[in-house]
Amino acid sequence: MKLALFDCDGTLVDSQDVIVTAMTRAFDRAGRPVPPRSAILSIVGLSLVEAMRRLGDDDPAFPAEALAELYRGAFHELRAESAVLEPLFPGMRATLDLLKAREDVVLGIATGKSQRGVAAVLRHHGLEGRFMTIQTADDAPSKPHPAMVLQAMAAVGVEPADTVLIGDTSFDMTMARAAGARALGVTWGYHARDLLMASGAERLVDHAADLLPAMDGLWGTRR
Ligand SMILES: [Mg+2]
Known part of the structure; x- marks a missing residue:
């Protein structure tokens, strides 16, 4: 059996607009200057408090916990205000459907989102039940710690060499390599190609249609 373990934000769904809007509301309500969009997008994927710490330049006096709470509130409001906050990236549904038909592959998620956040995304897109293991910020240290990948592999009984x-x-590439798994970078998200390669990506894909062939290439080979 093989495991395809997906990140959520920036990989399955495009969450940049809702994240930037929620961050803006959180910092406004805290009476603090809103970080630039590029800075906000650079920390997407980390667990929320860790993301806030980075936005505060790791200053111990920075109110990361309070800002994380304001962010959760703002995100919740936005979810109530709008129907499609986090659209699937182009071609992703077709790729997930192809994977569903593969009897040799199980799917999982490893994300900085909460279980509640992932559940809302999957429900919205009609993808409940597709992912056999869902690892979140609720259950593990923030990426790039390898725990989410290790827990996912243990949950479905798949070896690191058979996990992409x-x-x-x-953060994803570093986490994957630290867990001994294969690292496949996608270029439609929030980090640049050279950063993905420098942090351990073994391959990069530019379109969702290229994902499955790239996965098959990594599964079939030794590093
Ligand atoms: Mg991501």
Whole structure:
């Protein structure tokens, strides 16, 4: 059996607009200057408090926990206000359907989102039940710690060499390699190609249609 372990934000769904809007509301409500869009997108994928710490330049006096709470509130409001906050990236549904038909592959998710956040995304897109293991910030340390990948592999009983982590950030690539899994970078998300390669990506794909052939290439070979 093989495991395709997907990151969520920036890989399966395009969450940049809702994340930037929620961050803007959180910082406004805290009376603090809103970080630039590029800075916000650079931390997508980390667990929320860790992301806030980075936005505060790891200053111990920075109110990361309070901002994380304001962010959760703002995100919840936005979900109530709008129907399609986080669209699937082009071609992703077709790729997930092809994977569903593969009897030799199980799917999983490893994300900085909460279980509640992932469930809302999957429900919205009619993808409940597709992913056999869902690892989140609720159950593991923030990426790039390898725990989410290790827990996912243990949950479905798949070896590291048969596991491909598909993600859009350096955090994903570092996490995958630290867990001994294969690292496949996607270029439609929030980190640049050279950063993905520098952090351990074994291959990069530019279109969802190229994902399955790239996965098959990594599964069939030794590093
Ligand atoms: Mg991501």
